[in-house]
Amino acid sequence: MDPKKIEGYGLTIAQVQQTVASSNLDFPTGNVSTRDNRTTIRLAGKVTSIEELRNLPITTPAGVQIYLRDIADVQDGIKEIEKVARLDRQNTILLQVFKQSDANAVAVSEGVKRQLDRWKKIMQATRSRFLSQMTLLILH
Known part of the structure; x- marks a missing residue:
């Protein structure tokens, strides 16, 4: 801007x-x-x-x-690195999913789990895990 x-x-x-x-x-x-x-x-x-x-x-x-x-100069480009995600002292990819205001939190969570299961089958050499899941507060 x-x-x-x-x-x-x-x-x-x-x-x-x-x-x-x-x-x-x-x-x-x-x-x-x-x-x-x-x-x-x-x-x-x-x-x-x-x-x-x-x-x-x-x-x-x-x-x-x-x-x-x-x-403003509006561009689609690569953003400078501001944050690094590490897990067990190893660089990792952190995926955070935020639902839109009118979306059902439980449905979004279940959809994310299904998609991760699909990715696990495709990318067999990778590991994935949930570090935090806010919908547990809704379900329990």
Whole structure:
């Protein structure tokens, strides 16, 4: 995101973040760093292409409609590594699954288990295990 362009349109980073959040999108897209802080930007689930994200409409305080592409360089790329997952002192792949707000938690959990069982058959040399499962609180 370009702070100068955002300010030029009379917007704040928080307003842009709110517009994106209220557009019912949901996946991490990156972060914005300023001198004083770092803000993570998340989008949640309905965008199906990078082009749709670029064309996300944003209304300025003056009532002018601009697009996310006008104030940000929206790219589909590799994110710098910020976190490393280790299990028993070995690098590992950590998969976290979050359900959408209108989804059934138990059904999502059961679907994840089925998919992992399928992957285990395909990738026989790998191990997998659940480290935490929040639906146990619902089931018991």
